[in-house]
Amino acid sequence: MGLFGKRKSGKAKETAAAAVQTSAFSNRRYARMGSFANLGLNNRVYRSLRENVPVIDAAVLKIIRLMNDFTFETGSAAVDAEMNGFFEAVDVGGNQTGISAFVSTYLSDLLTYGSAVGEMIADDNGFYALYNGELSALEVKRAQNDLDLEFYNGGKKLPRQDLIVFSALNPEPGSILGTSLLRGLPFISDVLMTVYHTIGENWEHAGNLRYAVTYKPADGDTDAGVAKNRAEQICRAWQDAMSSRDTVKDFVAVGDVSVKVIGADNNVLSSEIPVRQLLEQIIAKTGLPPYMLGFSWSTTERMSQQQADMLTTELEAYRKIITPVLIRIARKYLEIRGVDLPVSVKWADITLQDETEHARARLYTAQAEKLLKEGCNDG
Incomplete structure (x- = not known):
């Protein structure tokens, strides 16, 4: 026996099972009661944002289209061709085809709600389909x-x-559910919708005018009954003139009568600056340059290489979240086929050349419109 040899005990020491010690459930006996998390929690709020604010919906769709292009690789050309061909034609939910459709919906849920769930329809005999899970119908614990x-x-x-x-997008420590890309936007979007609603009300009033007809009796008309009769006559004549749709009628009145449009003296608040500030907050949250969403707030703005690099970094981060899901799907397929090969996901290079050209074209159009407007004003 060595100098530091261990003395064997008569009883074998039991090995404790590996478990998390720093969670809220570790040392609380009843903490697990009611610990189910509904995956559809607060989804209605974020869904309404995409429905009511077009720029948010456009940003999510743009992110999905920029990053959704990949193939599986195993090192065997024959297996790669067979597997990629299968997933290009795989049934998705019964109404779509191809794993790209599955990933698009999966990404949409992930970005919008912060969590996404999917299902492989498979057994030992074959891999049949993919299905995007309904978050509102599932619970997780x-x-x-x-x-x-x-x-x-x-x-x-x-x-x-x-x-x-x-998958969960940027979950907080101890939380199962992820964080929506749209978190923080409900308040901003509510203010934006209030501004747009007010603009709509102003235009509705502009197209449906209301008039104030004022009759001021002469100094000699001291009889209240006479003044009342004349006011009623003016009212009937005005209503007759305004209610005529087939012919144009004149309104003739005797005495001091004034007609004004209600609200004509009020100044309409400019909405350009507040709307732009609100949209800047929304677009900053998405990580996309304004030009990609059709905004040309400054005629000197260009999509620089630094902006392209930042956007590429954002897209790469989303790809890292999706890659483990795709590898699990591919491994399940290979397992069913009895193929024991390592698999990886090869994403297509992110190229923003087309987006840059579109942005530059919009820039030139905005500059031309500005020059034409300045020329008309000078003329």
Whole structure:
């Protein structure tokens, strides 16, 4: 026996199971009660943002289109061709085809709601389809080790947990659900919608004028009854003139009668600056340059290389979240086919050349319009 040899005990020491110690559930006996998290929580708010604010919806779709192009690689040309061909034609939800459609919907949920869930429709005999899970129908909770996740539907645990894929966007420590890209925008969007609603009200009033007809009796007309009769006559004559749709009628009155448009003296507040400030906040949250969404606020603005690099970094971050999901799907396919090869996802290079050209074209158009407007004003 060595100098530092260990003395063997009669009883074998039990090894503790690996589990998380720093979560809120680690040392609280009843903390797991009611610990289910509904994946559809607050989804209605973010869905309404995309429905009511077109620039938000356009930004999400632009991000999806810029990054959704990939292939699977295993090192075997034959396997790669067969697998990529299969996933190009795989059924997605019964109404779409191709894994790109699955990823587009998956990304849309991830960016909009902060969480996304999908399902592989497969068994030991084959891989049949992909399905984008309905977030509002699912619940998720921590497993006993506080690390793994368990999915439920209507309170019943799903029998094939291995077929479920799940992603969370920037989750907070200890939180299961991710953080929506649109977090922080409900207040900004509500103010923006208030401004647009006010603009609509002003234009509605401008197209549906209201008039104030004022009759001032002469100094000698001291009889209140006579003044009342004349006011009623003026009222009937005005209504008759304004209600005529087929012919033009004149309104003739005797005495001191004035006709004014109600609200004509009020100054309409300029909405250009506040609307631009609100849109700047929204676009900054998406990480996209303004030109990509059709805005040309400054005729000297260009999509610089630094902007392109920053956008590429944002897209690469989203790809890193999606890549593990795609690898799980590919491994499941290879497992069913009995192929034991490593698989990786090869994303297409992010090129913003077309977007830059479109942005430059919009810039030139904005500059031309500004020059024409200045020329007309000088003339």
